[in-house]
Amino acid sequence: MGKVMTTAYAMSGLLVGFLVGLTGVGGGSLMTPLLVFMFGFAPKTAVGTDLLFAAITKGGGVLVHHRSHRSVEWKIVLQLALGSIPAALAVVYLLETVFKKDEAVTAIITTTLxxxxxxxxxxxxxxxxLSRKSAIRRLTHTERFGRWQGALTVLVGVILGVLVTLSSVGAGALGTVALLFLYPRLATVRVVGTDLAHAIPLTAVAGLGHLHMGNVDFTLLGSLLLGSLPGIYLGSQLSAKIPEWLLRPALASLLLLIGCKFVL
Structure with a gap:
C-alpha cells in the first residue's frame, strides 16, 4: 500500500509539474487542492509540504532568470521581503500560540486557501x-505612485506573506499581477524573474515554520519532487503548442470553482 501511494504522489507531482510548465501558474494553487481533495490530507499538512516543495523547485527557475536573462530586480525583491518575511513569521507565531486547536487552524487555513x-x-x-498596459506604459515612459512605490511594494509583501503562509498560494500569480500593477515600466520577463526570486525566501521561511509545527510529510515531499521535474520539462515543451486563449480561462475557471468550494 505504501509503494502504491508513493507512486500516486509522484504521479501527482508529474501532473502538477506538467501543468506548471504548460501554464506558468505556481504549483501551490494546483498542488494544495489536489492533496486535500484527492488524497485527503489535512489542509495544514498539504500547505506545509507544498511550501517546502515550492521553495525547492523554484530555486532552479531563479538561477535561470538571474544567470541567463539577468531579469531579477533585487531591490524590489528586498522590498517585498521586508514585508513578507516578518508577516510569515508573525502568522507562524500566531498559529503556534494563539490558534492552537486543530479545528481553528484548519478553519483559518481552509478559508484563506x-x-x-x-x-x-x-x-x-x-x-x-495588465501585461499589455505595462508594455504601453514602457513605451510612453509613464510611471505611477512616485515616492509611495517602495512603501506599497512592502505592503504587497505583507499581504503575500500572510496569504502564502496560510495557503501556500499567491507567491506566483498574485505576486506577478501586483508587480505588473506597481511597476508598469518593468518588462514582463523581469516581473516574472523578480517575483520568482522573492518567492524562494518566502516559501522557505513559511515552509520551515510549518515544519516546526509538524505540518510537513517528507514521504509526500520526496515523491512530489521526483515526479515534478520531468512534468515541468514536458509541460514546457508543449506550452507553445496549446493556445493561451483556451488554456488560461479554463484554468482560471477551475481555480475559481475550487476556491469557492473551500470557502463555501
Missing amino acids: GIALIFTGLSLLLRKR
Whole structure:
C-alpha cells in the first residue's frame, strides 16, 4: 500500500509539474487542492509540504532568470521581503500560540486557501490585460505612485506573506499581477524573474515554520519532487503548442470553482 501511494504522489507531482510548465501558474494553487481533495490530507499538512516543495523547485527557475536573462530586480525583491518575511513569521507565531486547536487552524487555513485561489483565478484573467498596459506604459515612459512605490511594494509583501503562509498560494500569480500593477515600466520577463526570486525566501521561511509545527510529510515531499521535474520539462515543451486563449480561462475557471468550494 505504501509503494502504491508513493507512486500516486509522484504521479501527482508529474501532473502538477506538467501543468506548471504548460501554464506558468505556481504549483501551490494546483498542488494544495489536489492533496486535500484527492488524497485527503489535512489542509495544514498539504500547505506545509507544498511550501517546502515550492521553495525547492523554484530555486532552479531563479538561477535561470538571474544567470541567463539577468531579469531579477533585487531591490524590489528586498522590498517585498521586508514585508513578507516578518508577516510569515508573525502568522507562524500566531498559529503556534494563539490558534492552537486543530479545528481553528484548519478553519483559518481552509478559508484563506479558498480566498487565495479565487484571487489567483481572477489574476489569471487580468494578467494579460495588465501585461499589455505595462508594455504601453514602457513605451510612453509613464510611471505611477512616485515616492509611495517602495512603501506599497512592502505592503504587497505583507499581504503575500500572510496569504502564502496560510495557503501556500499567491507567491506566483498574485505576486506577478501586483508587480505588473506597481511597476508598469518593468518588462514582463523581469516581473516574472523578480517575483520568482522573492518567492524562494518566502516559501522557505513559511515552509520551515510549518515544519516546526509538524505540518510537513517528507514521504509526500520526496515523491512530489521526483515526479515534478520531468512534468515541468514536458509541460514546457508543449506550452507553445496549446493556445493561451483556451488554456488560461479554463484554468482560471477551475481555480475559481475550487476556491469557492473551500470557502463555501
